[in-house]
Amino acid sequence: MIVRFLTKRFIGDYEPNTGNLYSRLVHLDGDHVAVQIQDTPGCIQQAQEDCVQVLDSLSRCVKWAEGFLLVYSITDYSSYQSVQPLYQHIRKVHPDARTPIIIVGNKADLLHARQVQAKDGLQLADELGSLFLEISTSEDSQGVCDVFQYLCKEVSKLQHAGSTDRRRSSIIPRPKSPNMQDLKRRFKQALSSKVK
Numbered sequence: 550m551i552v553r554f555l556t557k558r559f560i561g562d563y564e565p566n567t568g569n570l571y572s573r574l575v576h577l578d579g580d581h582v583a584v585q586i587q588d589t590p591g592c593i594q595q596a597q598e599d600c601v602q603v604l605d606s607l608s609r610c611v612k613w614a615e616g617f618l619l620v621y622s623i624t625d626y627s628s629y630q631s632v633q634p635l636y637q638h639i640r641k642v643h644p645d646a647r648t649p650i651i652i653v654g655n656k657a658d659l660l661h662a663r664q665v666q667a668k669d670g671l672q673l674a675d676e677l678g679s680l681f682l683e684i685s686t687s688e689d690s691q692g693v694c695d696v697f698q699y700l701c702k703e704v705s706k707l708q709h710a711g712s713t714d715r716r717r718s719s720i721i722p723r724p725k726s727p728n729m730q731d732l733k734r735r736f737k738q739a740l741s742s743k744v745k
């Protein structure tokens with residue numbers, strides 16, 4: 550999903566990520582805003598308690614992040630079940646209910662394999678007070694961009710409202726190096742496997 554947003558391209562090959570960080574200038578209401586996007590290793594194969602442990606180890610990025618996308622696959626019920634504990638973990642770190650957390654049901658193109666109904670995603674988002682969207686990263690590049698744009702706007706609104714804790718942002722070190730090298734490597738890999 551992040552690769553789709555940053556490059557507009559979809560890489561179909563699965564390659565588990567180990568926590569890539571990407572930097573990008575995003576066009577937002579006529580402005581360019583610098584954003585950093587942290588991809589987190591998936592934990593859908595693990596029990597919910599383990600999932601929280603995985604997130605514990607990533608608590609540094611949870612601390613510096615100012616907005617969150619919780620993405621599950623509509624074809625994998627266990628990934629949907631991971632959303633609530635992840636949400637609660639984030640809210641512990643960011644008790645301000647205005648910190649945007651958007652719940653996203655991905656792979657909406659795989660209707661024949663659907664395990665999570667759209668109404669379940671909506672219901673969960675309602676319970677948690679979040680926004681919910683279903684998208685298909687493979688089929689709908691614009692949908693992916695809309696999600697990120699929306700999140701950036703929400704974060705930006707919060708910052709302009711002066712409600713971001715400036716002291717916290719000066720204390721928590723943000724990672725510096727973008728991960729475009731890794732993206733290039735993945736493109737090369739994807740291209741060479743297509744040529745073969």
Ligand SMILES: Nc1nc2c(ncn2[C@@H]2O[C@H](COP(=O)(O)OP(=O)(O)OP(=O)(O)O)[C@@H](O)[C@H]2O)c(=O)[nH]1
Nearest residue numbers: 550560561562563564565566590591656685686687
């Ligand atoms: N059909 C379809 N496949 C998708 C879609 N989005 C992702 N995939 C595929 O699903 C697999 C997993 O996608 P990733 O983006 O790597 O998922 P992830 O949750 O980041 O996985 P981790 O790297 O383990 O954290 C890949 O093979 C993707 O090509 C989609 O919208 N539709």
